[in-house]
Amino acid sequence: MILMNDFKAEPPELKASMAAAVARVADSGHFVLGPEVAGFERDWAARCEVAHGVGVGNGMDAIEIGLRALGIGPGDEVITTAMTAFATVLAILRSGATPVLADIRPETALLDRRSVERCLSPRTRALLLVHLYGQADDLDAWEAFCSSNRIALIEDCAQAHLARFNGRPVGSVGAIGAWSFYPTKNLGALGDGGMLVTQDHDIARKAASLRNYGQTVRYHHAEIGLNSRLDEMQAALLSARLTWLDRFTARRQTVADAYRARIRHALVTPMAAATAPATHVHHLFVVTTPRRDALQQHLQDRGVQTHIHYPIPIHRQAAVPDLQRDPQGLPAAEAHAASCLSLPCHPGLNDADVEVVIDAVNAFAP
Ligand SMILES: *Cc1c(COP(=O)(O)O)cnc(C)c1O
Numbered sequence: 001m002i003l004m005n006d007f008k009a010e011p012p013e014l015k016a017s018m019a020a021a022v023a024r025v026a027d028s029g030h031f032v033l034g035p036e037v038a039g040f041e042r043d044w045a046a047r048c049e050v051a052h053g054v055g056v057g058n059g060m061d062a063i064e065i066g067l068r069a070l071g072i073g074p075g076d077e078v079i080t081t082a083m084t085a086f087a088t089v090l091a092i093l094r095s096g097a098t099p100v101l102a103d104i105r106p107e108t109a110l111l112d113r114r115s116v117e118r119c120l121s122p123r124t125r126a127l128l129l130v131h132l133y134g135q136a137d138d139l140d141a142w143e144a145f146c147s148s149n150r151i152a153l154i155e156d157c158a159q160a161h162l163a164r165f166n167g168r169p170v171g172s173v174g175a176i177g178a179w180s181f182y183p184t185k186n187l188g189a190l191g192d193g194g195m196l197v198t199q200d201h202d203i204a205r206k207a208a209s210l211r212n213y214g215q216t217v218r219y220h221h222a223e224i225g226l227n228s229r230l231d232e233m234q235a236a237l238l239s240a241r242l243t244w245l246d247r248f249t250a251r252r253q254t255v256a257d258a259y260r261a262r263i264r265h266a267l268v269t270p271m272a273a274a275t276a277p278a279t280h281v282h283h284l285f286v287v288t289t290p291r292r293d294a295l296q297q298h299l300q301d302r303g304v305q306t307h308i309h310y311p312i313p314i315h316r317q318a319a320v321p322d323l324q325r326d327p328q329g330l331p332a333a334e335a336h337a338a339s340c341l342s343l344p345c346h347p348g349l350n351d352a353d354v355e356v357v358i359d360a361v362n363a364f365a366p
Contacts, residue, residue, distance in 0.1 A: 002304045002344050002353050005184050009348040014244055018190070021236035028232070033212070036235040041195065043242060044179070047162070048171045048197045052204035055195050055230030056211045059158040059180020062194040063091035063128070065228065066176035069196075069206040070152055072097050072125045078154075079119045080128040081111050082313040082325065082333035087180075088130055088156050089314050089323070097125070101315050101325040103332045107272050109286070109340070110137055113145070115326045126152040131160035131170050133309070134186065134252075134283035135274060139165035139173050146174075154178065159283035161186040162249050166277035171197050181230075181238055186252070186283050187245050189234040248347035252282040255345050255354055259285055262358045267291055267366060284309055285345035291366040292339050299343075302360040306341050313337045 025036060037055045045053035056062050072078065073096040080088055082101040092099040103115035109132055116127065127146050129139075146153040157163075157171045158180035164170065171177020181193035196207050209216055214225025260270050268289045274280035286309065289295050296306050313333040315323050343357055 002349070002356060004305050004307050004342070004344050005346050006348040007183070011244075014240070017240040017243070018237055021240045022233065025232045025236045031232045032229055034232045036232040036239065037230050040230070040235040040239050040242075043239065044195055045197050047242075048169050048177060050172045050177070050197045050199050052199070052201065053195050053197045054204055054207040054211060055193070055235060056207075057194060057228035057230065058192040059156075059178060059182060059194040060087035060091045060094075061211070061226060061228040062178035062180070062196040063088065063154070063156060064094045065207050065210045065226065066154055066178050066196045066198075066203075067092065067095040067097060067126070068210055069203045070126070070154075070175060072152070075123065076125040077121055077123040077324070078126045078128050079116055079124060080156075081130050081132070082315050082330045083109050083310060083336055084130045084132060084156070084314065085158065085310070086314065086317060087158075088128065089320065092128065093320075098123075099323055100124070101323055101330060103326050103328075103330045104336060106332050106336065108135060108137055109133065109271070109336050110135060112332065113141075115328070115330075116145075118326050118328060119324075120149060124149070124151050126154050128154045128156055129174065130156040131163055133271070133286055134160050134163055134281035135278065136160055136163035136165040136170045136280070137274065137278040139168065139170070143173050152176075158182070158185060160281055161283075162245060163281045164279050172199070175200065176203065181234070186249060186281055187238065187241060189241075190237050191234055193230050193234040193238060195230065249281050251347040251349075252345055253280075255349050256280070256282040256285050258354050259343065259345070259358060263287070263361050265362055265364060268295065268361055268364065282345050284342045286340050286342050287361070288336070288339040289341065290339060292341050294366050295361075295364055296341055298364050299360055302356070302363070304344065304357050304360050306343055308340060309342050310340075311337055
């Protein structure tokens with residue numbers, strides 16, 4: 001079976017460096033908020049070309065803590081996309097703010113400007129931009145949009161490690177960049193992890209307090225915080241894995257290029273490649289087809305695993321039936337949810353695997 005992710009097949013050198021990282025932390029006797037976290041915060045902030053990184057428990061908490069560090073909460077509206085991981089919207093709800101869902105552009109599945117404009121209100125405090133599938137698109141335009149509307153730009157970078165727009169890394173453009181290091185992300189831990197990055201010293205200090213019970217000085221609690229800390233073990237593992245991230249990203253891009261060049265099917269359309277100055281780090285490689293479920297079954301029968309990102313747009317989720325949204329509805333998000341399919345696109349795929357996937361798609365006879 002060609003899997004969506006295949007951690008068992010990772011390079012032996014990487015496995016050895018991870019084993020060494022585990023041993024180092026075990027021997028250090030320091031497990032929470034120590035030198036490994038501080039070192040990885042520094043290194044990841046440097047890769048993001050920003051001044052500060054604050055390691056947190058996961059990507060969802062990075063967004064919630066970021067919103068709260070910006071002073072966004074009850075009574076405030078945050079505009080985001082209906083086509084994203086549920087965690088994006090859950091983080092807004094957890095901060096006490098009100099999510100407002102905008103529609104997507106069909107070509108990229110990224111936020112549609114006109115729809116976002118329809119979602120603006122006097123209560124709008126932020127736009128939470130999701131770099132879905134690993135795409136960094138229109139960042140300069142969104143930055144200008146947010147500044148002219150006097151709202152904060154927050155970037156959900158959970159799928160876009162190392163993506164850049166017009167030379168700038170994602171996460172460095174908004175007031176806050178929120179990262180997830182969930183195992184399947186382009187940079188993943190061996191468990192949960194996340195980070196918030198920012199240029200702003202005060203936001204970083206506030207976030208560092210919020211992740212640690214709202215504590216300022218030990219046993220002094222200035223506000224109601226969370227317990228959401230990146231731990232030493234995960235930080236050490238992430239440092240080991242970070243040294244492979246450039247190579248892994250290049251391999252994802254090679255796989256995606258091969259798919260785009262050689263998938264030829266009347267009913268299966270690969271989503272567009274990024275055009276400069278946008279980049280795409282291919283957290284996922286997504287095709288659309290009117291026969292999605294049949295294609296998924298066909299590929300399964302041919303030994304190719306696929307997933308759907310995402311089968312249910314946010315506003316159709318049972319937990320949140322009444323979310324505010326674009327008054328004209330969210331038809332593009334609904335159409336995308338019904339037609340998208342993610343093919344295996346990870347750094348462990350070899351050339352023969354890529355052939356199998358391409359041949360299997362091209363042989364689809366609905
Ligand atoms: C994975 C993901 C998250 C949540 O990250 P966790 O670390 O699982 O909390 C948020 N947003 C997007 C777009 C994601 O893909």
